[in-house]
Amino acid sequence: MTSSDYPATGELSPAEPGALLITNVRPYGEGEPVSILVEDGVIVSVDSAWPEDEADRVIDGGGGVLLPGLVDMHVHLREPGREDTETIATGSAAAARGGFTAVFTMANTSPVMDQPVIAESVWYKGQHTGLCDVHPVGSITRGLEGRELTEFGMMARSEARVRMFSDDGRCVDDPQLMRRAIEYAGGLDVLLAQHCEDHRMTVGSVAHEGGNAARLGLRGWPRVAEESIVVRDALLARDYGNRIHICHASTEGTVELLRWAKAQGIPITAEVTPHHLTLTDERLATYDAVNKVNPPLRENRDVQALREALLDGTVDIVATDHAPHGSEDKCCEFENAKPGMLGLETSLAIIAAVFVAPGLADWRFVARVMSERPAEITRLPGQGRPIAVGEPANLTIVDPGRTWTVHGADMASKSTNTPFEGMDFDARVTHTILRGRITCADGTVAEPRA
Numbered sequence: 256m257t258s259s260d261y262p263a264t265g266e267l268s269p270a271e272p273g274a275l276l277i278t279n280v281r282p283y284g285e286g287e288p289v290s291i292l293v294e295d296g297v298i299v300s301v302d303s304a305w306p307e308d309e310a311d312r313v314i315d316g317g318g319g320v321l322l323p324g325l326v327d328m329h330v331h332l333r334e335p336g337r338e339d340t341e342t343i344a345t346g347s348a349a350a351a352r353g354g355f356t357a358v359f360t361m362a363n364t365s366p367v368m369d370q371p372v373i374a375e376s377v378w379y380k381g382q383h384t385g386l387c388d389v390h391p392v393g394s395i396t397r398g399l400e401g402r403e404l405t406e407f408g409m410m411a412r413s414e415a416r417v418r419m420f421s422d423d424g425r426c427v428d429d430p431q432l433m434r435r436a437i438e439y440a441g442g443l444d445v446l447l448a449q450h451c452e453d454h455r456m457t458v459g460s461v462a463h464e465g466g467n468a469a470r471l472g473l474r475g476w477p478r479v480a481e482e483s484i485v486v487r488d489a490l491l492a493r494d495y496g497n498r499i500h501i502c503h504a505s506t507e508g509t510v511e512l513l514r515w516a517k518a519q520g521i522p523i524t525a526e527v528t529p530h531h532l533t534l535t536d537e538r539l540a541t542y543d544a545v546n547k548v549n550p551p552l553r554e555n556r557d558v559q560a561l562r563e564a565l566l567d568g569t570v571d572i573v574a575t576d577h578a579p580h581g582s583e584d585k586c587c588e589f590e591n592a593k594p595g596m597l598g599l600e601t602s603l604a605i606i607a608a609v610f611v612a613p614g615l616a617d618w619r620f621v622a623r624v625m626s627e628r629p630a631e632i633t634r635l636p637g638q639g640r641p642i643a644v645g646e647p648a649n650l651t652i653v654d655p656g657r658t659w660t661v662h663g664a665d666m667a668s669k670s671t672n673t674p675f676e677g678m679d680f681d682a683r684v685t686h687t688i689l690r691g692r693i694t695c696a697d698g699t700v701a702e703p704r705a
């Protein structure tokens with residue numbers, strides 16, 4: 256039996272029975288508004304007139320943009336271990352409000368997700384909540400200690416069907432261990448995602464190494480600490496026959512290395528976060544730890560390079576790195592604060608503001624970088640699919656002209672650490688639909704199933 260003979264995922268929460276009619280939406284923001292009919296969680300008609308009284312449920316899309324449900328390859332839902340800051344239920348609600356129908360939750364929980372039983376409990380909780388498919392990411396090394404590989408095969412074959420492994424939050428430092436991980440992952444066709452940071456160069460570092468950190472007296476985290484691991488892992492992927500995914504690319508040099516590696520045909524993919532596409536280390540001046548994140552906010556030239564890279568495909572996708580933290584870990588000295596920012600509920604609005612509003616890209620681009628490519632990279636069936644008859648109804652509706660203001664306190668997340676507090680955005684997710692179930696409507700999230 257090979258890995259491809261196994262079912263693609265564990266048992267999914269059931270599709271919503273009955274007929275859902277979505278009126279007045281523009282698929283990918285193109286053409287005249289159409290109606291979409293969904294039956295038992297599957298799209299059965301696009302663009303035909305349906306009498307509303309024949310449907311069990313009706314959504315008036317208000318002329319909004321219809322996208323495939325968004326997929327986030329990188330979130331931290333903190334369960335098990337830090338349920339005071341986020342849970343599968345609150346994180347799923349935040350995901351539904353942000354337009355997501357699938358997320359991958361990282362392994363740096365307590366205990367670490369390094370065994371099937373822990374991954375399975377996360378998977379089942381996500382399915383019972385029923386607001387978003389929550390895919391557990393297995394750790395690459397036991398306890399995130401960087402010494403011994405975990406049992407990728409057992410996790411891949413568990414009920415959780417783990418398809419991605421990462422020590423995110425930490426880098427796998429040992430090149431020989433990383434080589435073995437790549438060889439092992441290749442045989443199972445699972446994805447390895449690397450948090451690129453040479454820890455020997457970032458001891459005590461809390462901010463981007465540059466003029467701002469120097470002036471403020473903050474210890475710097477140099478670009479080379481990221482880039483040296485990007486190039487190392489690209490070469491390992493080239494020589495040892497499996498793909499590698501680069502988490503939260505943050506520097507201009509990483510972009511250059513990715514461009515080089517892709518031109519060689521190396522099987523490498525990469526993500527960028529909304530905060531690295533918009534914010535710089537100028538933010539540090541207030542010493543407000545809401546701006547502390549790992550890798551750190553960098554300089555304008557990095558932001559510009561990352562934007563160009565996402566536009567030309569050098570960076571494949573947007574991932575939020577949604578990282579909730581409680582006030583005791585954020586409202587304290589910068590040095591002692593934990594790194595991380597909320598992302599799920601602001602991501603779509605930020606990408607629309609940076610790329611769609613100024614005319615740099617269209618909604619097809621948003622569908623590609625926030626849904627289709629992440630589903631392709633993770634080989635996730637049923638997500639990131641075309642809006643077409645016969646496809647599962649995993650969908651997101653966006654009102655591109657609804658101005659709203661970010662308030663951490665109003666979010667579904669249990670934590671409030673958003674660096675976008677008080678900022679206005681013009682695009683808002685109005686509805687999210689998971690297998691025909693309306694998981695979010697105008698900011699109100701459906702009741703969890705259990």
Ligand code: DOR
Nearest residue numbers: 331424548549578594595
């Ligand atoms: O800022 C970050 N926060 N970066 C990471 O790599 C980990 C994450 C977390 O777990 O809080």
Ligand code: ZN
Nearest residue numbers: 423424450502
């Ligand atoms: Zn990370």
